[in-house]
Amino acid sequence: MQIKLWINNKEFSDDIAPDTILLDFLRAKGFYSVKRGCDTSNCGLCTVLLENRPILSCSTLAVRVDGMHVTTIEGLEKEAAEFGAFLADEGAEQCGFCSPGFIMSVLSMKNELKNPTENEIKKYLEGNLCRCTGYMGQLRAIKKYLSKEN
Amino acid sequence: MFTIDKYIVADNLQQAYELNQNRRNVIIGGMLWLKMGRKKIGTAIDLSSLGLNNIEEDEDNFKIGCMCTLRDIELHRGLNDCYPNLISKSVEHIVGVQLRNMATIGGSIYSRFGFSDVLTAFLSLDSYVELYKGGIVSMEEYAQMPLDNDILIRIVIKKDSRKTCYNSYRTSSSDLPVLTCSVSNIDNTWNVVLGARPQKPVITKINANSNPTDEEFNQIISQAINNSSFGTNYRGSKEYREILAHALIKRNLEAIISGGNYAN
Numbered sequence: 395m396q397i398k399l400w401i402n403n404k405e406f407s408d409d410i411a412p413d414t415i416l417l418d419f420l421r422a423k424g425f426y427s428v429k430r431g432c433d434t435s436n437c438g439l440c441t442v443l444l445e446n447r448p449i450l451s452c453s454t455l456a457v458r459v460d461g462m463h464v465t466t467i468e469g470l471e472k473e474a475a476e477f478g479a480f481l482a483d484e485g486a487e488q489c490g491f492c493s494p495g496f497i498m499s500v501l502s503m504k505n506e507l508k509n510p511t512e513n514e515i516k517k518y519l520e521g522n523l524c525r526c527t528g529y530m531g532q533l534r535a536i537k538k539y540l541s542k543e544n
Numbered sequence: 545m546f547t548i549d550k551y552i553v554a555d556n557l558q559q560a561y562e563l564n565q566n567r568r569n570v571i572i573g574g575m576l577w578l579k580m581g582r583k584k585i586g587t588a589i590d591l592s593s594l595g596l597n598n599i600e601e602d603e604d605n606f607k608i609g610c611m612c613t614l615r616d617i618e619l620h621r622g623l624n625d626c627y628p629n630l631i632s633k634s635v636e637h638i639v640g641v642q643l644r645n646m647a648t649i650g651g652s653i654y655s656r657f658g659f660s661d662v663l664t665a666f667l668s669l670d671s672y673v674e675l676y677k678g679g680i681v682s683m684e685e686y687a688q689m690p691l692d693n694d695i696l697i698r699i700v701i702k703k704d705s706r707k708t709c710y711n712s713y714r715t716s717s718s719d720l721p722v723l724t725c726s727v728s729n730i731d732n733t734w735n736v737v738l739g740a741r742p743q744k745p746v747i748t749k750i751n752a753n754s755n756p757t758d759e760e761f762n763q764i765i766s767q768a769i770n771n772s773s774f775g776t777n778y779r780g781s782k783e784y785r786e787i788l789a790h791a792l793i794k795r796n797l798e799a800i801i802s803g804g805n806y807a808n
Binding site: 395411413444448518521 | 640
């Protein structure tokens, strides 16, 4: 099937099988920040933005995003680096495998929620699992990042 | 992992219905459960171009298109103003925002899973499904109907003055529930819905004062539990679910009577 989409505002066209998963399509195009984790829609590692809303690319058909805009962390390099520095300062990264998906969700939360409470932050990020950190460092980093933004 | 031979974005409901009569063909909603299987799909039918991704509100009804996502109903102001402790609360523990941005209400209700949070919540409302061939069917009846090849077009909720509350219990956050419970009260009728028993949600309708005495309060709980059978699976035993049912119904009743919100 012929599809055309925009990844980080750059146009891509391709002829793909109907069951091609968006995650595989993105990685085939060189967007290696998008990781395969659980592959069961639970861990949030493969999070990308579709028309500015976070979705799981491991569970989305590439044909379904025909004509749409997809954003990966490569397209938000400046914002991601800025928040990444807060994560580093708080010692909130260990293996770092979950970070691209986690950062995409944090940046999306920043756009969606104004002055979120700790509870709202936790609820918004429930779909991003990290098996190293215990989340406390990440929570500190998010709070400091958001307070600086405000 | 499933495979798909052909993908068609339906131009109209008749085309989608005709395609869906072939057993190898499937209508795809959020695709999240479908992806977990190994089905060899002939034609995947996509309804996303049919304008069914809107929530319409008028004086009497909410009409929720089948392609609306769980996140859409979670954030819809009208729905959540009308049922403040129900709609949003019933979906907030379903995995994460990303998944709820994908999972469709049509897929969730059509599948009639035993563990369905949203089916439990909608059963406590005056709600209906609109089927392409089958017309309007009450949610209560639809929950018990076998899966067929009709198309669920939208969900209709008739507005009324009922008070509602939802609670579920999960062994870990964002996991599937061990038990779901939704309670609503209108005039002197209490509707208690218990789901994830682990079978499909069942509704018990009880006549009792909307401000019940202690005796009536306990009677509502015991009637609802006696009317619902419980089972054992790897998430919890029959006995455990019965104890949970008591606690969840009690919390919902207290929240409705006090007009407040019982923390989950």
